[in-house]
Amino acid sequence: MNHKLAGRIFNYATVCGAMIILLAVLYxxxxxxxxxxxxxxxxVIAAAGVFIGYKYARCPxxxxxxxxxxxxxxxxxxxxTEL
Ligand SMILES: [Zn+2]
Numbered sequence: 001m002n003h004k005l006a007g008r009i010f011n012y013a014t015v016c017g018a019m020i021i022l023l024a025v026l027y028x029x030x031x032x033x034x035x036x037x038x039x040x041x042x043x044v045i046a047a048a049g050v051f052i053g054y055k056y057a058r059c060p061x062x063x064x065x066x067x068x069x070x071x072x073x074x075x076x077x078x079x080x081t082e083l
Contacts, residue, residue, distance in 0.1 A: 001052075001056040002056075003056060003057050003058055003059070003060060003066060003070050003083065004070055004071055004083070005056075006052055006053055006055070006056030006057040006058075006070060007053065007057040007066060007067065007068065007069070007070025007071040008070075008071050009049055009052050009053065010049050010050065010052060010053025010054075010057050010067060010068065010070070011049075011053075011068055011071060012049065013045050013046060013048055013049020013050075013052070013053075014046050014049045014050060014053075016042075016045055016046075016049075017042045017043065017044070017045035017046025017047070017048075017049060018042065018046060019042070020038055020039075020041060020042030020045065021038070021039050021042035021043065021046070023038070024038035024039050024042060025039070053067055053070075054067075057070040058070075059076040059078065059079060059081060059083065060081070060083075061076065061079050061081040062076065062078050062079040062081070064076060064077070064078040064079070066083075070083070
């Protein structure tokens with residue numbers, strides 16, 4: 001997997017997962033099964049994003065973890081390789 005794609009997935013999945021959890025908590029005041037399902041779905045999406053980001057959003061040369069920087073940085077902060 002491309003590190004830029006992984007960085008993008010990392011960003012979107014963690015934000016989307018957090019948003020789903022936040023919305024579930026905000027809009028379901030009865031704390032029924034739907035709330036728990038929504039929180040579980042959000043947590044799974046966020047965890048998948050973190051996992052993919054942690055595994056693939058790395059510098060192709062020195063394998064430094066880039067995370068959110070994978071989509072923004074053009075040069076690796078550690079080894080100065082062009083990303
Ligand atoms: Zn590097």
